[in-house]
Amino acid sequence: MLQVPFIRDNKEDIIARLAKRNIDATQMINDAIALDEDRKALQTLLDNTKAESNALSKEIGNLYKSGEAQKATILKEKTTQLKESTKNYEQELNDKVEALTTLLYKIPNVPHASVPKGNSDADNEEIFNEGEIPTLHKDAQPHWELAKKYDIIDFELGNKITGAGFPVYKGKGARLQRALIAYFLDKNTAAGYTEYQLPHLVNEASCYGTGQLPDKEGQMYHDATDDLYLIPTAEVPGTNVFRDVLLNETDLPIGITGYTPCFRREAGSYGAHVRGLNRLHQFDKVEIIRVEHPDNSYKAFEGMIEHVKDILRELKLPFRILKLCGGDTGFPAALTYDFEVFSTAQDRWLEISSVSNFETYQANRLKLRFKNSEGKNELCHTLNGSSLALPRVLAGILENYQTEDGIKIPDVLIPYTNFDSIS
Structure with a gap:
């Protein structure tokens, strides 16, 4: 299947060359790029959420060691929310990846430049x-x-x-x-x-x-x-x-x-x-x-x-x-x-x-x-x-x-x- 970076960098050329197959691939190509943008945005949210959760976990550990249990308890509630957000982001990310993969499987290979146009x-x-x-x-x-x-x-x-x-x-x-x-x-x-x-x-x-x-x-x-x-x-x-x-x-x-x-x-x-x-x-x-x-x-x-x-x-x-x-x-x-x-x-x-x-x-x-x-x-x-x-x-x-x-x-x-x- 086509690689997304290749699709993004050669969008118009791919659409033109797939037209040799008598296919208007405009919608599929645009959808693939959009799904990949959504995937990257979700990946960034997920990474940031995990990083914040890890940082809070370390801070909670330090608070317990210093005897500030009340502050630690408050932060634990926030980590619980972050873990729930992480779970949701992971599911959304998996859905986007699956949708993108399914779409890419449906896009045929790009014909070589020498391939002539034709129907049959x-x-x-x-x-x-x-x-x-x-x-x-x-x-x-x-x-x-x-x-x-x-x-x-x-x-x-x-x-x-x-x-x-x-x-x-x-x-x-x-x-x-x-x-x-x-x-x-x-x-x-x-x-x-x-x-x-x-x-x-x-x-x-x-x-x-x-x-x-x-x-x-x-x-x-x-x-x-x-x-x-x-x-x-x-x-x-x-x-x-x-x-x-x-x-x-x-x-x-x-x-x-x-x-x-x-x-x-x-x-x-x-x-x-x-x-x-x-x-x-x-x-x-x-x-x-x-x-x-x-x-x-x-x-x-x-x-x-x-x-x-x-x-x-x-x-x-x-x-x-x-x-x-x-x-x-x-x-x-x-x-x-x-x-x-x-x-x-x-x-x-x-x-x-x-x-x-x-x-x-x-x-x-x-x-x-x-x-x-x-x-x-x-x-x-x-x-x-x-x-x-x-x-x-x-x-x-x-x-x-x-x-x-x-x-x-x-x-x-x-x-x-x-x-x-x-x-």
């Missing part, structure tokens, strides 16, 4: 495009038909076991999934990321820490009995590894990677654009997460972009990169680039990765800091990216690598699959 994904800017779109044979099919033809993904069986959006991978389909996970993890660890095996459920504090709550309230699967949430992405447990952590400047940068299943309640709509693997409630994803010095985070961001490019080049999939507009940028992100692969069989682009810089927004919620060279505590910057999300990568492979005789396996994956085609 239609307003995102294409900034990079690479790869040759293959020419398929005349009977080419979308991946959901290929999955049925070669018996590698069973959507109907998943629907029977659980419901729509929970596919069952079978035979070479399951092995190709496992191969992609292993390949992604190997690429990430070779690039210096430390592999973590992370929990698939998290507590409420973890969801607040990365910004899923309160923004995504109702969009995550929630176990009310234990008050735990199924993770929508490995970003949540992975970034919360560093919650309430004070690092040394020499510890930075830190990079971790992990594979997890991901769970999302988003219902979506009907039609070919959400058929098959295009939108799921459960899917597999390999994530990369970075904790960076503020001076280095955008250099690290560019490095993450190049890392994902390298993976897609090795898979030989045509892809493009979009800079998300303000209206399509996630609640906690300052800047997000989306990667999309082209599905020749569907004749459309499929999102397969988002890389985001959150600057200090998550770190402030997480209380993730480092001690700088001057010995002062400073908030870190956090970043994350999909490296990669499997469903649409798999869809792209099945569709773009199909031939009349079957589906070829990308060369880079053959050492992981131990087969070179599906037929």
